[in-house]
Amino acid sequence: MTRQLRARGHPAWWAFLVHRLSGIALALFLPVHFWALGTALGGEAALDAFLAWTDRPLVKFAEWGLVVLLAAHLAGGLRLLALEFLPWRDWQKGLLALAAGATLAVGLAVALAL
Amino acid sequence: MSARGEARLWLAQRASGAVLALCVVVHLAVIVYAVRGGLSAAEILGRTRGSVGWLAFYSVFVLAAAVHAPIGLRAILAEWLGWRGRGATMAVHLLALALALLGLRAAWAVFGAP
Secondary structure (H helix, E strand, O other): OHHHHHHHHOHHHHHHHHHHHHHHHHHHHHHHHHHHHHHHHHOHHHHHHHHHHHOOHHHHHHHHHHHHHHHHHHHHHHHHHHHHHOOOOHHHHHHHHHHHHHHHHHHHHHHHHO | OOHHHHHHHHHHHHHHHHHHHHHHHHHHHHHHHHHOOOOOHHHHHHHHOOOHHHHHHHHHHHHHHHHHHHHHHHHHHHHHHOOOOHHHHHHHHHHHHHHHHHHHHHHHHHHHOO
């Protein structure tokens, strides 16, 4: 139990949790995203009807959140690929901070564009 | 699943992840570009329809995601819910198929349909 708690205090455990939870959220979002884009098969008006529904603050915030989760999953995934496939070097300990920074940067860029 | 099967899934997850990393970087840039000034069906479809290059890009993106998400969910179902074995494998195969079909349909709706 103490060992488990100590493991959970480690930044790498939080990186694991963020990667997993963002992955779950993205997997759940994908079918909805695909369905929404598929409405374009019904013509411009059908897609516009859906886009009108998305034009509200809560949906915009959720969209922004999903983009941030995507950026976090990307950054965390690149970190994992570097850890698993590159020879171990001390600088790889800094990858976590780099991943967090990249996520933050994407979050800001999208927030400014929205 | 056999050890060989698990190893194959492990590799497929890394390979699809590497493809997705490239796709997501492009996709994030597209998002920032596309959302500026709001979204309208005429603007989006006017830009996207008939672009064979983007249809090919997003088809690859969809197929890589259809490989990646189910393998990730399979691990989570096993580790967090204790659901393993034949039933779980069947379920994630179905999910992969559904994601691929829905995703290709969405890519066609946005980039392919005239």
